Amino acid sequence: MATVSCPRCHQAVDSQAITCPYCRTTLKAFGHPGIPLHRASKDEYLCDSCTYHADDTCNFPQRPYAKDCTLYQNIEESKLQSQQQLAHQSFGVTVKSWVKRNQGLLLLLGLVLICLVIALSTS
DSSP: OOEEEOTTTOOEEETTOSBOTTTOOBOBGGGOTTSBOEEOOTTOOGGGGBHHHHTTOOOOTTTTSOSEESSOOBHHHHHHHHHHHHHHOOHHHHHHHHHHHTHHHHHHHHHHHHHHHHHHHHO
């Protein structure tokens, strides 16, 4: 049985518990053990370090003063993840994605090249 610490009373609680059996603090969102509920520290708000607040896509009613949220995503963790993904991409994957993004340009260049070959061969 995995345990976590209750954010209010700091007692060890089962990681699947919906509420703390000691102080009745809600630990999971909407009473569902699969939805984690992120909580801010005493004097901080989650929105200050949230990706959705930074890119202005958050529609949470408590924004920008949310103390708990189910959709919270730490902006620093997001940046670190994207940097790691970029570092792990191989040259072949990079070329394939570039070709996929620029198919129209490659088609146009191919047609120009074919026209140039035909024009040079007939003259």
